[in-house]
Amino acid sequence: MKNKLLLILSVLFAAVLVLGACGSTDDESTDDQTDQDTEQNEDATGDEGTDDEDSSDEGASTEFKIAMVTDEGGVDDRSFNQSAWEGMQTWGEEVGAGDDQYAYYQSNDSADFIPNFNQALAEGYDIIYGIGYLLQEAVEDVAKLNPDQHFGLVDSVSDVENVISLTFRDNEAAFLAGVAAAHTTESGKVGFVGGQKGAVIDRFQTGFEAGVAHVDDSIEVDVQYANSFADAGIGQQIAAAMYTNGADVVYHAAGAVGNGVFTEARNRLESDPDNQIWVIGVDRDQEAEGDWEGGNFTLTSTIKGVGDAIVNATNLTIEEGFPGGENIAYGLAEDGVDVVRGNMSDEAWEAVETARAEVVDGTIEVPEFTYTEQ
Amino acid sequence: MLTMNKDRLNNLLVPIFSIFLGLIFGALLMLAFGFNPITAYNAMISGVFGSPYFLGEALRAATILTFTGLGFSIAFKAGFFNIGVAGQLLVGWTASIWVALAFPxxxxxxxxxxxxAAAIFAGAVWAGVAGAxxxxxxxxxVIVTIMLNYTALHLTNYLILNVLGTGNTTERVSENANLSIGWLTELTAGSxxxxxxxxxxxxxxLYWIFMTKTxxxxxxxxxxxxxxxxxxxGMSATKNIILSMLISGGLAGLGGAIHGLGTFGNLFTQSGLPTAGFNGIAVALLGLGNPIGIFFSSILFGVLEIGAGFLPNGAGVPDEMASIVTAAIIFFVGANYIIRFFMxxxxxxxxxxVQEGE
Known part of the structure; x- marks a missing residue:
C-alpha cells in the first residue's frame, strides 16, 4: 500500500516540478496580462515610458527605497491603502525606481503589523510608512527599537524621534461637503454615516456639521455610526433609515460601509426616479459609484491625498533630509484635501468656492473635534 | 487491537494527505495564474525558518491557534459546532486586559x-450562554454563538471607547502583566x-488526560x-452540553488572554472578529480532534500565516494564495471520505x- 501511495505522490510532485519549471519560463509573457502582479507591471511600464532619461538624471535619488504596511483593509481597498500604494507607484515612475525600490506589506490581522514592519526592516527600506492610525502602536514600538531607521505614519501623530507623521485636516474638506449638502437639500435634512468612532472620523463629522450649519443652522444632520469600515450591509441599513426619515443628502466617511449607502440610494432612485436623493463620497472621487440609468447621484466627493503626502514626504527626505518627529498636516491650503465639483448645482459650487477661499485665508475656522479627546 | 492500530495510522495519514493535496492544489492554482509555486513555497519556508524572529512569530501565532483549536474541538466532540470561538477569544482578551489595567x-x-483566570471565566460564560x-x-x-460573536465585538468596542480606553485603544498593561520570558525573546531575536x-x-x-482518562x-x-x-x-445530556461549552469557551478565553497580554499588551477597537478564532476551527478539523494533532496543525497554520507575508515580495505572489492553500487543506480534510476510500x-x-500469494 505504502509503495503505491508513494508512487502516486511522487508522480504528483514530479508533475508540479515540471509544470513549475514551465511556469517560470512563461512568467514574462503572462505577467503583462496579469494585473495582480502590479509591481512587475509598474516596472515594465515605467521602463517603457520614462526610458533612460530619469534614471540617469537622478542617479543618486533612485537608490532610495520606500515601503508601506497596510492596515487590515489590504492594499486593494479602493480607498485609503490603495491611494497610498498608488502614490508610491507614481513616485516610482517619477524617479525611475526599480521594482525592488518600493513595496507594500499587507496585514490581514492586527497581529501582522509588527512582523510586517520587521520584514520591511530586514529588506532595508529607507522609509517605512504605516498607513492608518491603527498602526500607530506598531510603528512606535518598532521605531523605538530601531532608532536609526526612518518611519512614517499616516493619519495620526507620533512624537517618536524617527517617525514623521502625515495628517490631514479632513474637517476642512468635510466642511465644504457640508456646504454643498446644505445648498442641495430640499427637505432640510441631511445624514452622516461614520465608520468606527474615533478621532479621524470625528473630524469628518465635525467638519460636515459645521459646514451645514454655516449655510443654514435649521438644517438637521442625522449622525449614525456603523462601528465598522467593512460591512456594507450596515451602511445600507443606516442609509435606508435616513432616507426614509426624510434626509435627501447622505455623506459617508466609512470606507467600504459606504458601498451600502450607494446601493440603497440606487435602489430608491430606480423605484422612484422623481424623488432626487444624493450621496457624498469620501477619500477618492466616487462619482463612478453613483451612476444609474437616470443620471448620477454622487453629489460630490471629499478627496484625501494620502498618495501625494507620501510622495512629498519621500521627496522631502531625499532633498533635505528626514524630518523626523515632525507632523506635516495637509489641509485645503496645501491641496492635501479637497472636494470635487461632481454634480453640484452652479449655486452650490459657487458657495463651496467661496467657503474654500474663506477657509484657506482663515476667515472661517473649521472646528476639528466635537468631543474632547480624553 | 490490530484494527485500532490501523485506524490510528489512517488518522495520521488523512491529515498528511490533506496537507499534501492542499499544497499541490495551491501549486496548480499558482501555475494557472502564471506564478512559480516553487519560488512561492520556497519564499515562505526560507522566510519563516531562515530567521529566529519569524520562527518565533510563527510559534506565537501557533500558540493562540492551539487554544482556539482545542476550544472548538471539545465542543465538537460533544456534538456542537461552536462557531463563536472568535467572540469568546475577544471577551477573554478584554477581561484579561481589564484586570491587568485595574491592578497594575x-x-x-x-x-x-x-x-x-478572568479571561477563562469570561470566555466560559460567553460560550455557556449558548450551551445553556x-x-x-x-x-x-450555531446561530446563538454567531450572534454572540457580534455582541462580543460591539461590546468590546463600546467598552474601549467609553470605559477602558483613551480613544481607540487602552493603555499598555504594566510589566507585571507581561507574559514575555527574557531568554525566549532573546532566542527568537525579539519576537x-x-x-x-x-x-x-x-x-x-491536560486536555488529553481529560478526554481519555476521566x-x-x-x-x-x-x-x-x-x-x-x-x-x-444514565448520563445527563444537559450537564454534559453545558460542561463542554464551558470548557470550550474557557479555552478560547485563555487564548484571548495570551493573545491580549502576550501579543499586544493592550486592547484596541476591532474592525472585525479576530481571525485566530476562525482559524482555530480549521486547526481543530485538521487535527481531527486529537490534542497532539491540534498542536502540530496549529504550528503548520502559524507557519502558513507568517509565511504568507513573504509571498508578495519574496515571490511576487499575492499573499491571499496562502489563504487558498489553507482553505484547500481544510477542504481535503472535510472530504476525507475520498482519501479513506482510496486508502x-x-x-x-x-x-x-497477500492472500493469493499464500
Whole structure:
C-alpha cells in the first residue's frame, strides 16, 4: 500500500516540478496580462515610458527605497491603502525606481503589523510608512527599537524621534461637503454615516456639521455610526433609515460601509426616479459609484491625498533630509484635501468656492473635534 | 487491537494527505495564474525558518491557534459546532486586559494568574450562554454563538471607547502583566513569543488526560456520539452540553488572554472578529480532534500565516494564495471520505494479493 501511495505522490510532485519549471519560463509573457502582479507591471511600464532619461538624471535619488504596511483593509481597498500604494507607484515612475525600490506589506490581522514592519526592516527600506492610525502602536514600538531607521505614519501623530507623521485636516474638506449638502437639500435634512468612532472620523463629522450649519443652522444632520469600515450591509441599513426619515443628502466617511449607502440610494432612485436623493463620497472621487440609468447621484466627493503626502514626504527626505518627529498636516491650503465639483448645482459650487477661499485665508475656522479627546 | 492500530495510522495519514493535496492544489492554482509555486513555497519556508524572529512569530501565532483549536474541538466532540470561538477569544482578551489595567501593581505571578483566570471565566460564560440555551431550550448553538460573536465585538468596542480606553485603544498593561520570558525573546531575536507556548503544551496534555482518562471526558464523548443512548445509560445530556461549552469557551478565553497580554499588551477597537478564532476551527478539523494533532496543525497554520507575508515580495505572489492553500487543506480534510476510500481500496487489494500469494 505504502509503495503505491508513494508512487502516486511522487508522480504528483514530479508533475508540479515540471509544470513549475514551465511556469517560470512563461512568467514574462503572462505577467503583462496579469494585473495582480502590479509591481512587475509598474516596472515594465515605467521602463517603457520614462526610458533612460530619469534614471540617469537622478542617479543618486533612485537608490532610495520606500515601503508601506497596510492596515487590515489590504492594499486593494479602493480607498485609503490603495491611494497610498498608488502614490508610491507614481513616485516610482517619477524617479525611475526599480521594482525592488518600493513595496507594500499587507496585514490581514492586527497581529501582522509588527512582523510586517520587521520584514520591511530586514529588506532595508529607507522609509517605512504605516498607513492608518491603527498602526500607530506598531510603528512606535518598532521605531523605538530601531532608532536609526526612518518611519512614517499616516493619519495620526507620533512624537517618536524617527517617525514623521502625515495628517490631514479632513474637517476642512468635510466642511465644504457640508456646504454643498446644505445648498442641495430640499427637505432640510441631511445624514452622516461614520465608520468606527474615533478621532479621524470625528473630524469628518465635525467638519460636515459645521459646514451645514454655516449655510443654514435649521438644517438637521442625522449622525449614525456603523462601528465598522467593512460591512456594507450596515451602511445600507443606516442609509435606508435616513432616507426614509426624510434626509435627501447622505455623506459617508466609512470606507467600504459606504458601498451600502450607494446601493440603497440606487435602489430608491430606480423605484422612484422623481424623488432626487444624493450621496457624498469620501477619500477618492466616487462619482463612478453613483451612476444609474437616470443620471448620477454622487453629489460630490471629499478627496484625501494620502498618495501625494507620501510622495512629498519621500521627496522631502531625499532633498533635505528626514524630518523626523515632525507632523506635516495637509489641509485645503496645501491641496492635501479637497472636494470635487461632481454634480453640484452652479449655486452650490459657487458657495463651496467661496467657503474654500474663506477657509484657506482663515476667515472661517473649521472646528476639528466635537468631543474632547480624553 | 490490530484494527485500532490501523485506524490510528489512517488518522495520521488523512491529515498528511490533506496537507499534501492542499499544497499541490495551491501549486496548480499558482501555475494557472502564471506564478512559480516553487519560488512561492520556497519564499515562505526560507522566510519563516531562515530567521529566529519569524520562527518565533510563527510559534506565537501557533500558540493562540492551539487554544482556539482545542476550544472548538471539545465542543465538537460533544456534538456542537461552536462557531463563536472568535467572540469568546475577544471577551477573554478584554477581561484579561481589564484586570491587568485595574491592578497594575500586584506581583507579577498573581496579576498574570488573575488576568488569565478572568479571561477563562469570561470566555466560559460567553460560550455557556449558548450551551445553556441549547441544553434547556434546544436552540441552535450555531446561530446563538454567531450572534454572540457580534455582541462580543460591539461590546468590546463600546467598552474601549467609553470605559477602558483613551480613544481607540487602552493603555499598555504594566510589566507585571507581561507574559514575555527574557531568554525566549532573546532566542527568537525579539519576537513576541511568550510563556503562552508552555501553557499551551500543558493544556494539550491536560486536555488529553481529560478526554481519555476521566469519567467526565468519557461522558462528553459519549454524549457527542449518541445523546439518546448516553441519556439512556444514565448520563445527563444537559450537564454534559453545558460542561463542554464551558470548557470550550474557557479555552478560547485563555487564548484571548495570551493573545491580549502576550501579543499586544493592550486592547484596541476591532474592525472585525479576530481571525485566530476562525482559524482555530480549521486547526481543530485538521487535527481531527486529537490534542497532539491540534498542536502540530496549529504550528503548520502559524507557519502558513507568517509565511504568507513573504509571498508578495519574496515571490511576487499575492499573499491571499496562502489563504487558498489553507482553505484547500481544510477542504481535503472535510472530504476525507475520498482519501479513506482510496486508502481502503489500496488496502483491500494488498490483502487480496497477500492472500493469493499464500
Amino acid at each position: 501593581d500586584l506581583p507579577r505571578l498573581m496579576l498574570v494568574t488573575m488576568s488569565i 440555551l441549547r441544553a434547556y431550550f434546544g436552540t441552535s448553538e 513576541r513569543l511568550n510563556v503562552g507556548i508552555f501553557i499551551a503544551m500543558v493544556v494539550v496534555f 469519567t467526565a471526558g468519557f461522558e462528553v464523548r459519549a454524549v457527542g456520539l449518541n445523546p439518546h443512548a448516553s441519556t439512556y445509560a 481502503n481500496k489500496l488496502n483491500n487489494k494488498k490483502t487480496q494479493a
